[in-house]
Amino acid sequence: xxxxxxxxxxxxxxxxxxxxxxxxxxxxxxxxxxxxxxxxxxxxxxxxxxxxxxxxxxxxxxxxxxxxxxxxxxxxxxxxxxxxxxxxxxxxxxxxxxxxxxxxxxxxxxx
Amino acid sequence: xxxxxxxxxxxxxxxxxxxxxxxxxxxxxxxxxxxxxxxxxxxxxxxxxxxxxxxxxxxxxxxxxxxxxxxxxxxxxxxxxxxxxxxxxxxxxxxxxxxxxxxxxxxxxxxxxx
Numbered sequence: 001x002x003x004x005x006x007x008x009x010x011x012x013x014x015x016x017x018x019x020x021x022x023x024x025x026x027x028x029x030x031x032x033x034x035x036x037x038x039x040x041x042x043x044x045x046x047x048x049x050x051x052x053x054x055x056x057x058x059x060x061x062x063x064x065x066x067x068x069x070x071x072x073x074x075x076x077x078x079x080x081x082x083x084x085x086x087x088x089x090x091x092x093x094x095x096x097x098x099x100x101x102x103x104x105x106x107x108x109x110x111x
Numbered sequence: 112x113x114x115x116x117x118x119x120x121x122x123x124x125x126x127x128x129x130x131x132x133x134x135x136x137x138x139x140x141x142x143x144x145x146x147x148x149x150x151x152x153x154x155x156x157x158x159x160x161x162x163x164x165x166x167x168x169x170x171x172x173x174x175x176x177x178x179x180x181x182x183x184x185x186x187x188x189x190x191x192x193x194x195x196x197x198x199x200x201x202x203x204x205x206x207x208x209x210x211x212x213x214x215x216x217x218x219x220x221x222x223x224x225x
Contacts, residue, residue, distance in 0.1 A: 031210050042201050042216025088153060092210045098169060099209045101154040
C-alpha cells in the first residue's frame with residue numbers, strides 16, 4: 001500500500017521557469033521530509049518539516065507542510081539544470097520510526 | 112570519507128542462489144534500514160534496526176533476513192533469490208532516528224536475478 005502519492009510523476013520544464021510538485025496522503029504524519037536523488041546515487045535529504053502549516057526555504061526551494069499534516073509541496077523558483085533529479089517525499093507517523101517514501105517526481109530542467 | 116558504504120555495487124544472481132549485501136557506516140548511527148527501489152514504486156522498507164541486536168520488519172520483508180551484531184554493520188541476506196527481487200537496494204542510517212534528522216543513504220547495490 002502506497003500511503004504517499006506524488007504528482008506529477010514526470011515534469012520537464014525550461015530553465016528559468018517555476019514549478020511545484022505535490023505529496024499527498026490520507027494519513028496524518030508527524031513529520032515529512034523531502035529528498036533529491038541523482039542517477040546512480042542514494043537520496044539526499046533536503047528538508048524536514050514537523051509543524052502543520054510550516055514553510056521552509058532553502059535558497060530557491062520552498063517547502064510547505066499542510067495545515068492538517070497530510071500533504072506537502074515543493075516549489076522551485078527559476079529552475080536551473082542542476083535541479084534535475086528525482087524528488088522524493090517521505091513521512092513518518094506518530095510513535096513510529098518507520099519512514100515511508102512517496103512514488104517520486106522525476107524532474108528534468110531543459111537548458 | 113565518512114558515510115554509508117554498500118558492497119557490491121552490482122550483482123547478478125541466478126534464481127535460487129543466496130547472497131549477502133553488505134552495509135557499513137562509520138558515523139556511530141544507531142538507526143539503520145534497508146530499502147528497495149523499483150520503477151514507479153519509490154523506496155519500500157525491507158527491514159530496519161534501532162540499535163545493535165534489535166531488528167524489525169518493514170513493508171516488504173519476505174525473502175530477506177537481517178542481523179545487527181555491531182553498530183557499524185547491517186547486512187541484508189537473500190535466502191533464495193527470485194526474479195522479483197531484481198531491484199536497487201539502499202542502506203541508510205540515522206543518528207537518533209529518521210523522523211527529525213532524516214537518513215544518510217549509501218549509493219546502492221543494483222541486483223539482477225536471472
